[in-house]
Each structure stands twice: as C-alpha cells, then as structure tokens.
Amino acid sequence: xxxxxxxxxxxxxxWKNQCLNKLxxxxxxxxxxxxxxxxxxxxxxxxxxxxxxxxxxxxxxxxAPESSHVLKQNCVWLFVSHQECRSEDLMSGLAxxxxxxxxxxxxxxxxxxxxxxxxxxxxxxxAINSGFRNSGLTVSKTGKIITAVRSTHCLEVPLSHxxxxxxxxxxxxxxxxxxxxxxxxxLRRIHRxxxxxxxxxxxxxxxxxxxxNPPISQEPQDTRLETERGEEEHKEEKKKTSVYKRRxxxxxxxxxxxxxxxxxxxxxxxxxxxxxx
Numbered sequence: 001x002x003x004x005x006x007x008x009x010x011x012x013x014x015w016k017n018q019c020l021n022k023l024x025x026x027x028x029x030x031x032x033x034x035x036x037x038x039x040x041x042x043x044x045x046x047x048x049x050x051x052x053x054x055x056x057x058x059x060x061x062x063x064a065p066e067s068s069h070v071l072k073q074n075c076v077w078l079f080v081s082h083q084e085c086r087s088e089d090l091m092s093g094l095a096x097x098x099x100x101x102x103x104x105x106x107x108x109x110x111x112x113x114x115x116x117x118x119x120x121x122x123x124x125x126x127a128i129n130s131g132f133r134n135s136g137l138t139v140s141k142t143g144k145i146i147t148a149v150r151s152t153h154c155l156e157v158p159l160s161h162x163x164x165x166x167x168x169x170x171x172x173x174x175x176x177x178x179x180x181x182x183x184x185x186x187l188r189r190i191h192r193x194x195x196x197x198x199x200x201x202x203x204x205x206x207x208x209x210x211x212x213n214p215p216i217s218q219e220p221q222d223t224r225l226e227t228e229r230g231e232e233e234h235k236e237e238k239k240k241t242s243v244y245k246r247r248x249x250x251x252x253x254x255x256x257x258x259x260x261x262x263x264x265x266x267x268x269x270x271x272x273x274x275x276x277x
Contacts, residue, residue: 008143012115015144016049019113026052032082034187035108038194039068042112044203047119051111051146056186058085059104060093060159084183087176090159091169098163105155105179108132108193114145123147125195126200130193153182192227 020043026028031039032055042048055192060079078093078101094101114120127135127149128140134150157175160166 009115011077011143012113015113019049019051019229022078026054035110035190038110038190038197041194041197041201047115048112048123051113051197053110054084054106054108055108055190056108056183059106061102061104062097063100063102084180085176087169087173090176091176092167094160094172094193099160100158100162101160103155103157103159103175103179105182107153107182108190109151112147114147117145120145120147122200122204123149123275126196127193127210130196132193140243153180154179155182156275181228194269224230230264 031053034055035053039050041052042050058079058081059077062076062078064074076099078096079089081089092104112123114123114137117139123146126134127147132149132151135148136150137147139143139145143196155175155178159167159172183258
C-alpha cells in the first residue's frame with residue numbers, strides 16, 4: 001500500500017511539472033489578472049495545480065444561422081471583456097453580426113488537479129462555502145483527480161438572427177447593467193474563495209504538523225509507579241539489613257555464652273574435687 005501511494009505521488013509530481021512548464025493554450029495566452037493570486041497560491045502547494053481557469057467574462061459571439069447551438073470553434077467573437085462592459089461596446093459588436101449573435105456572461109471557473117481524494121474534498125468544500133454551488137470533482141481512469149470550481153449565476157441571451165437585431169436598444173442597456181452586476185458578484189465570490197482557501201490550507205498544514213501530547217494521567221502514573229517501586233526496594237533493603245543485624249547479634253550472643261560456660265566449668269569442677277578431698 002505504501003509503495004502504491006509513493007508511486008501515485010511521483011506520478012502526480014510529473015503531471016504537475018508537465019502542466020506548469022507547457023505553454024498557455026488559452027485564447028488570451030495568460031492567466032487573468034483578477035485570479036492570478038488564486039492560481040499562484042494553488043500552484044505553490046504540493047497537493048494542487050491548476051489546469052485551466054477564467055476569472056469571468058462578458059462575451060458577444062456570432063454563430064452560423066443554421067447552427068442549433070453556439071460552439072466556440074464555429075463562431076466569431078464580436079466582443080469579449082473580463083471586466084465590466086458598456087452598452088456601446090455591445091452595439092458596436094452587433095453591428096458586425098451576420099449570423100445569430102448571442103450575449104453571454106460566464107462566471108469564474110477553475111479546474112484544479114489534486115494529489116489525493118481528501119485534497120479534492122477540501123477544495124470542493126471551500127468552493128461550495130464560497131458560493132460556487134455548481135462545483136464538483138471527477139476521477140479519471142488514469143487516476144487524475146480534478147476539482148471544478150463553478151458557479152450558477154450565468155447569463156445567455158440571443159440578440160440577433162441572421163444579422164437582424166431582435167431587441168430594442170433599451171434592452172441592450174438593461175442586459176449590460178445585469179451583466180455588470182453579475183460581474184461584481186463574481187469578483188466578490190473570487191475574493192471570498194481566496195480567503196477561505198488560505199484559511200483551509202493553513203488549518204490543514206497545522207493539523208499535519210501537530211504532534212499529539214501524551215495523556216495527562218500518564219506522567220503522574222509513571223512517577224507514582226517509580227516512587228512505589230523505590231519504596232519497595234528500600235523496604236526490602238531495610239529488611240535484609242535487619243535480618244543481617246539480628247543474625248550477627250545472635251552469633252555474638254552464642255560466642256559469649258560459649259565463652260562463659262567454659263570459664264564457669266572450672267569453679268564447678270574445683271568444687272566437686274573439694275568434696276572428694
């Protein structure tokens with residue numbers, strides 16, 4: 001089990017190095033300014049690295065009239081901004097439309113590859129608590145664990161068909177205001193996500209570094225056992241000394257008694273001889 005875990009972590013490090021060293025394949029070619037700090041924080045952690053991201057954008061795209069849905073590869077970008085937009089910018093883009101123009105607001109999206117499943121669960125929890133309710137995680141057949149941070153406050157409205165505008169200018173102003181409000185909320189959620197992520201990563205590291213203290217009763221119990229053991233040894237030594245003293249005293253008494261008996265035999269023998277004299 002340990003060998004398998006080490007092999008998976010080695011593979012993860014290889015994936016991370018390959019991803020971070022390759023060129024940015026996005027249309028912009030770089031990380032969006034509003035989320036650069038988020039991406040930098042995640043890529044600095046050994047448990048994570050980002051595979052794709054977008055801070056959120058307002059898009060006006062022009063698709064082919066015969067298409068039933070708009071696809072990125074089959075459309076013309078009339079206008080795109082990662083900041084708040086103006087209605088004049090949308091009107092200028094619509095003037096160049098020759099197909100079916102669609103106005104979209106796309107909120108912040110982030111894909112993060114995670115080293116282990118519990119790392120992915122932590123990332124998912126942070127995303128949900130930060131307001132990105134459409135977040136989720138997937139595990140591929142090759143073992144890649146991806147957490148997708150996504151929100152639900154999107155906006156998509158068709159504005160023209162075959163190059164002909166379908167709405168009034170007043171409605172364009174209204175859509176612009178709604179999109180800018182969503183962009184403001186989007187930036188607030190990004191800020192909240194960054195703060196919650198910092199807090200969660202700090203807590204996780206502290207828990208990994210924390211060494212559990214021994215039970216409170218363990219030290220007094222050991223001291224008590226040592227004291228009792230010392231007292232028993234002292235009593236046993238004292239007992240041996242006492243027995244030794246008694247034994248010495250008894251031997252000394254015996255020696256005295258024997259010496260006294262021998263000297264006392266002389267007078268008694270003399271007395272007996274006196275009787276026969």
